[in-house]
């Protein structure tokens with residue numbers, strides 16, 4: 655099997671470690687294989703690929719799309735190093751409101767699978783990072799949602815205290831405020 659799949663503390667979030675073939679030319683690896691991923695529990699049909707570049711200290715998140723445009727994501731860093739985080743927003747989940755994080759880098763080549771029903775964000779720990787991710791539903795700006803990155807009740811242990819956050823991302827509510835507004839995830 656060209657991949658190792660490791661379920662994290664929130665077991666529906668899966669860390670994917672590829673088999674990397676190195677030789678004098680460089681390396682080769684498979685990054686996605688529908689059948690192997692499905693056997694590991696990653697069942698979506700991935701219909702869109704995204705690529706972003708960010709500088710050191712940039713934090714993007716915490717984002718999700720509301721139903722019927724919820725998205726599962728498979729995230730990797732093709733350049734640089736990021737701390738990638740998933741927050742469980744599934745109201746009926748025993749881990750509702752909890753988070754998990756993993757370092758994804760051009761060096762470890764790990765990917766993180768984040769199911770639908772989660773908020774996602776990442777923080778750049780290298781000078782520059784380029785992040786590539788597959789999503790299993792199309793972009794739907796009218797269905798965008800977010801939770802503030804430093805929600806004290808979620809308590810994500812971000813490795814940088816004062817990240818650079820977009821104006822839009824500074825305005826998201828806390829999870830508690832989002833629930834009070836009647837948001838569904």
Ligand SMILES: Cc1cn([C@H]2C[C@H](O)[C@@H](COP(=O)(O)OP(=O)(O)O[C@H]3O[C@@H](C)C(=O)[C@@H](O)[C@H]3O)O2)c(=O)[nH]c1=O
Pocket residue numbers: 704706714715716717718727774775776793820
């Ligand atoms: C996400 C997205 C954005 N865009 C456009 C909208 C906007 O003009 C520009 C930048 O969008 P944003 O500021 O939302 O980009 P960004 O902050 O990078 O948003 C992303 O953050 C990470 C953490 C995720 O999990 C993604 O799902 C997505 O929400 O790109 C698309 O055309 N398609 C897309 O799928």
